[in-house]
Amino acid sequence: MRVTLTRGGAAVAVCDQGKADVMGRSKTAQRRMSAGLVAAILLFSASDIFAFEGNLAPEIDARTGDYSPFVGRAYPDQVLFGDLHFHTKLSFDAGLVGTSLSVHDAFRVARGEKIISNTGQPVQLIRPLDFLAITEHAEFLGVATALKGSDPRLLGNEAGRRIYDQFNAGQEGRMAAFADIIEMATVKGVDPFAHLGLADSIWTDLLPVIDEYNDPGTFTTLAGFEWTFTPKGDNLHRIVLFRDDADTTSKVRPLSFFEAPDPELLWDYLAAYEESTGGRAIAVPHNANMSNGLMFSDRMFNGKPMTRSYAAKRSRWEPMHEMTQIKGDEETHPLLSPDDEFANFETWDVGNLSGTAPKTPEMLQYEYARSALKLGLKLGQDLGVNPYKFGLYGTTDAHTAIPTSREDNYFGKYQHTEPSPDRHNFDVIPAEDPALRIVTAQESAAGLTAVWARQNTRGEVFDALTRKEAYATTGSRIRVRVFGGWNFDADDIGVSDFVALGYRDGVPMGGDLTNAPAGGAPRFLVSAARDPDGANLDRVQIIKGWVDASGKTHERIYDVAVSDGRTIGADGRCREAVGSTVDLETATFTNSIGDSSLSAHWMDPAFDPAEAAFYYVRVLEIPKPRWTTHDAAFFNIPLPKTVPPTVQDRAYTSPIWYAPEG
Structure with missing residues (x-):
């Protein structure tokens, strides 16, 4: 017509x-x-x-043939927030040290119900989560249950009896039992309980419970486990997540690093799972900041130069990276990004996970997401496959069965670090060298995973992760969308449905920009909104990384939207700080500064079509009291001197990549 x-x-x-x-x-x-x-x-x-x-009657909407423009609308238009790294009393390093809450308790509090914490305190989320994954450690699974139940199989084992006696000798004994098991894992690399069959029923009993709480459209549950590989105390842990229900996931057992002491063996496990069951699974690295340079190496785990095959397998099986959680933020480091005034955020950078080896400056480039993304561009140039083409998400890594991530509602990592006047100086990572010690006050209240999905179902959440249409927050429920394309205009950000335009004429976070037009440059549409129950926004930034023809990598930060009428200079930066309204004595702040939402259209002013690049968005809130400051006000205690009193929580989107043709 x-x-x-x-x-x-x-x-x-x-x-x-x-x-x-x-x-x-x-x-x-x-x-x-x-x-x-x-x-x-x-x-x-x-x-x-x-x-x-012409005749108007036959076709009012030429796109669908229907009057409603939303008929057939298939793109993701819901943002869902959840936690994908989470432990209950079933994990050895939770149940052994006081966690008494079960999987049932975890799902109840995640759905928004009030529960009683491990230390007898009422706790509730400000709003329910949309999804939660249970990811107990594969290693020593069942040991905590056996200890509490005086399992004769454990008592008949020499190491088991020793652990049992320690466990029943009060809090000090429990911590000694915990330390013994950690030493078995990280130093000796042995599991003296493997032949006892303690974990046989745990997994098969757990999976139906996970399915029981799965409520499509309302609350999604996912099964998973943690592969807890820690060679010589260096963290190489991965979270394994399944897309499938109990009928499928029960056909395998969690893989421990005792059986598979190499990431390639874990990837082989995932491949075998998919081939034998028709299911889907991925692995997600976390806490590269405690790997002492191993997590994002330019070499394979065996020390040999990385091959194309290895790079392809890593890219296939590890599409996401958990870049913020309780054990620190790992976007970047001040020594790696000296021009980034926001780089020193919740940084743990003194040693490895076991506190046995100090960190040296040359290790840092292999431990942080931004530098790994840059290294991935270089390796992609050399090998033809980018092994570090990953998206970004955040979690709590809570070992309390309580997924709290707000600064004003922080319930710690372990039972003994739940709210109390004296919780700030407990060892999180004990060390003979005091310089390598990490204490409770340094724990971060982070974080959350956000996914863009069509509906709240297991398949939609998992699929958003695999296509990298997901992002990390350090605890707030900031909403952010970004689209990259070649033809966006400045006024596109103001159209009534810029999301529809973004999908039609560009790609979302996690996507690839291709077919660069002659003389063109990538253009981005970004929209961010504050957590409705949180702090206003300070600014929105686009972080660009690229590799030049000589193989040298670069990065640059652009402020693309700032609050309060501040200006962005010709260099793409706003040098004026947003200020602060925080009252340290009362642990309060006001939203009298900052903006509730920010949006921008931005075109890369230094684009070279011959250079591979990535772009991700960082959204910063205005300052607010850190959880340690809330503790100081609530318990009337001094502020700890080991951490700053305020925090600017933030969101990090998965990148959008550009690769030259050919």
Whole structure:
């Protein structure tokens, strides 16, 4: 059908099969016209008189044949928040040291119910989570249950009896039992309980419970486990997540590092699972900041130069990285990003996970997400496959069965670090060398995973992770979307449904920009909104990383939207700080500064089509009291001197990548 709009006898618009050509109108106006004739009419004033050529009745919306423009709308339009790294009393390093809450308790509190914590305190989330994964440690699974139940299989084992006696000797004994098991794992690399069959029923009993709480459309549960590989105390842990229900996941058992002491063996396990069951699974590295340079190495685990095959397997099985959680934030480090004034955020950088080896500066480049993304570009240039083409998400790594991530509602990592006046100086990572010691006050209240999905189901959440349409927050429920394309205009950010435009003319976070037009440059549409129950926004930034023809990597930060009428200079930066409204004595702040939402259109001013690049968005809140400051106000105690009193929580989107053709 063809429709011509005329004014005063002159044609002003032509609509043909839902496509509009508007004389004298901007490209954005023409895009709006493509929704059909009704949209075209609305572009002109009500006083205009139009002559119509054509029959309007058969096809009001030329896109779908339906009046409703939302019929057939298939792109992700819901943001869901959840936690994908989480432990209950079933994990040895939770149950052994006082966690008494079960999987049932975990799901209840995640759904928004009030429960009683491990130390007898009422706790509730400000709002329910949308999804939760249970990821107990594969190693020593069942040991905590056997200790509490005086399992004769454990008591008949020499190491088991020793652990049992320690466990029943009060809090000090429990911590000694915990330390003994950690030493078995990280130093000796042995599991003296493997032949006892303690874990046989734990997994098969757990999976139906996870399915029981799965409520499609309302609350999603996922099964998983943690592969807790810690060679010589260096953290190489992965979280394994399954897309499937109990009937499928029960066909395998969690893989421990005692059976598979190499990431490639874990990837082989995932491949075998998918081949034998038809299911889906991924692995997600975490806490590279405690790997002492191993997690994002330019070599394979065996020390040999990385091969194309190895890079392809890592890219296939590890599409995401858990870049923020209770054991520190790992976006970047001040020594890696000296021009980034926000780089020193919740940083743990003194040693490895066991506190046995100090960190040296040359290790840092292999431990942080931004530097790993840059290294991935270089390896992709050399090997033809980028092994570190991962998206970003956040979790709590709670070992309390309580997924709290807000600064004002922080319930610690372990039972003995739940709220109390003296919780700030307990050892989280004990060390003979005091310089390598990490204490409770340094724990971060982070974090959360956000996914963009069509509905709240297990498949939708998992699929968002595999296509990297997900992002990390350090605990707040900041909403952020970004689209990259070649033809976006500045006024596109203001259209009534810029998301539809973004999907139609570009790619979302996690996507790839291809087919660069001659003389063109990537253009981005970004929209961010504050947590409705949280702090206003300070600024929105785009972080660019790229590799040049000589193989040298680079990074640059661009402020693309800032609050309070501040200005962005010619160098792309706003040097004026947002300020602070925090009252340290009362642990309060006001939203009298910052903006509730920020949006931007940005074009890369230094784009070279011959250079591979990535772009991700960082959204910063205004300062608010850190959880340690809330403790000081609540318990009337001094502020700890080991951490700052305020925090600027933030969100990090998964990147959008560009690779030159050929």
